[in-house]
Every structure is written in structure tokens, then in C-alpha cells.
Amino acid sequence: MSTDTLSPVSTLCLAILQCGEATGYEIKKESVEGDYRYFVDASYGSIYPALARLANDGYVTVREETHPGRPIRKIYSITPEGTDALIAALSQPPGPDQRRSRFLLVAKSAPHLPAAVVKAAVDERRRLLTEEMEHLRRITADYSDEPSVAWIVGYGLACMGTSLDYLEKNADDLVAIAKPPLADAAE
Amino acid sequence: MSTDTLSPVSTLCLAILQCGEATGYEIKKESVEGDYRYFVDASYGSIYPALARLANDGYVTVREETHPGRPIRKIYSITPEGTDALIAALSQPPGPDQRRSRFLLVAKSAPHLPAAVVKAAVDERRRLLTEEMEHLRRITADYSDEPSVAWIVGYGLACMGTSLDYLEKNADDLVAIAKPPLADAAE
DNA sequence: CCGAGATATATCGAACCGGGATATAGCCAC
């Protein structure tokens, strides 16, 4: 093993490949639209280099399919060494979740922002959460045979439910904190 | 305005400076230990270049304090243009939260992992969540005069509470999904 | 039926970011 610690994207690629071979394009789609989208995110610029490194380290193999005209399809498969590396990587303590929230930055800055901006952010967030939860509920049926996906979806629904609930109950308080639109004489 | 879209780190710096002048060191501490740590994260390697860009664009000013021996203290203050840029940046729809969760990757991969690994991850996560919530409860009193911080802390506590609750109720199910330690004959 | 746009697929490059190493000088603990 040339590197003892796998980068997050490399770990993600191995985890996806553990469920079956895939192309870089499919891995990206999985991490943007698929079951993984709620807790990872990766772009071409990180996935393809990561796959190249993994191939170089012997953790994945590549098989090329040439379709006339189209770019070469590079299909990646995990190797036994790759499986070992994945298990080793996932065996390390996971550490806290990392959350990046533009919305919470707006909330924190509410005292310095016009009330309309705060209100728009709250509404947008409520909309997004509602949409997301609907989507999760819709796909629950499709994946009921994969229990780990069901577990994760349940987790996501629980967290988003609480989030939405807090938002609906406390939206007015937050907007009230914002800078009142009329009295801007006093900074 | 030379750039119409601020980078996330630049936005963060402006948001912090909006509450008062600070050095790069203090901004970093705020984003790692302070009120912002739950939803952003930034390092020296991103903060200092961002501050330089902001200064270059006229969004912040720098004042230098030379203490004998120590490195020069560069104290940054936001300008009116900076405030405008901050408000403009925060006025754009915030988009969904981004969550990076090593733990959920473990959960998703549970069928391919030894039960002990899954159990360790669950325990570690429970520990982290409990610690984090205790810390939040402790600081609630200190910041009761800043209502936006109180709002965010309430939000965080609600989400973490649900998270912990789901974890405690469903931990066994997840561990049960993991690969049983004895029967590893059939892959 | 023709062109606009989407889909599938990979690559490249510039800018940006993360984490560690480096420098320095008081202060605290042992």
C-alpha cells in the first residue's frame, strides 16, 4: 500500500465500486443524484484523478469499452486489495459530520441583514427541505430491499423533519431579529 | 466590484468582520471553536488569501499593530463596500446544506463491513453527538444576549437531538445489516 | 427536417482550498 490514508473521494469511489463496477461518470451521478448525495459530494475533477490513483495503487482495475464515435468507456472494478483498503479506511473513527450551511450563515448574520433577505432565505430553505423529504419518501419503496439505504433514508427523513419543524416554528423569531427595514438611521 | 460572486470563505470573513474587527488568527479560531463552527470551516490557507483579496477589492481595510518580537498583528475591518457585498452575497438563495458524513458512508457500506466496525462507528458517533450537545447546552447561557446565536444553537440542538435519538433507537438494526463475523464463506 | 439542447463520457486547466511545516517569542508546567 503506497498511501496509508485514503482521501475522502477515493474512499467514496471504493465504496461505490464495492456495489458493482462503474464508470467515472456513473460514480459522479451516484454522488450527485443517487443514494450518496445526502452526505458526500464529488466532482469530475476529483473523481477521475482519484480513480487514476486507485488504479495505480492496485485497488481498482480498468476495462475499456470502445464504442465507435463516443469517448472510451473506462469501467472500473474494485480488487480484493481495494476491498481491504476500503474496510481499513472505514474502520477508522468517522469523526463528526461536517456541515456547510449558507442558510445558517444568513441566520447568524440576521441582525445585519434586511428582514426581506432573511425571510427569503427561510422560505427557500423550507421549500428545499420539503422537496427533499418528498423525494426521499418516494424512493423509500424502490429501495426497501436494500436495508442500509432504508436505514439512511430513515435517518435523513428524521433529521430533515426536525429541521423543517424548527424552521416553521421559529421562522418568525428569526425574521424579527433582522434589521428592521424602516429604522436604518441608527447603525 | 471586481468579482461579482464572493467565494464561501470570503463571505465568511465578511460575516465575521461585520461583528467587529479581527485578525486572521481570530477568524480562524471563530470558525473552528466559535459560533460558526457548526456550519462552516476554514483554514489559514484559505482565510489569509481571502483576506488579501478582500483588501485588494476594497471590502476590508488593514491596520497593522507591531508588538516587539511578535509577528505583526494585521487587524482587518469591513468597509461600507464590504457590507454591501456581504448583503449581496447573503441575498442569493442559500441552496441546500452540504453535509459530509463519514459515518453515513459507513452506514451505507454496512453490508460489506464487519459488524464490529459498524458498531464502533455507531458508538463513536453517539459519543461525539452527546459531547457536542452538552457543549451547546453549556454555552447557551453565555450567548443569551445574542438572539441569532441562540436561534442557531436551538436549531443545532434540535437536529442533534433527533440524530442521537434515531441512532439510539436504530443502532441495533444497522449492526444487524453488517456482514456477520462467522459466516464469511459466502461472499 | 433542421437546429437546440440534453445525454453519455472523459480530459484539461486555472483558481481555490486544506493541512501541515515554519518562524518567533513570551508563558506555564514539571
Next chain:
DNA sequence: GTGGCTATATCCCGGTTCGATATATCTCGG
């Protein structure tokens, strides 16, 4: 008094993002 921590900034390497580019098929609106 030595080693480690705090305060403070800078530099660098590798990893990451995001957009541009290439190209062939397929689909949809006009």
C-alpha cells in the same frame, strides 16, 4: 530550563472545484 502551548502570519504541496472542451447519439420544438 526544556518542552509544549498561545498568538500570529506565511508558504507550499497536493487535492478539489468548477467550468470549458470534444464528440456522437437522441429528442423535442418549430
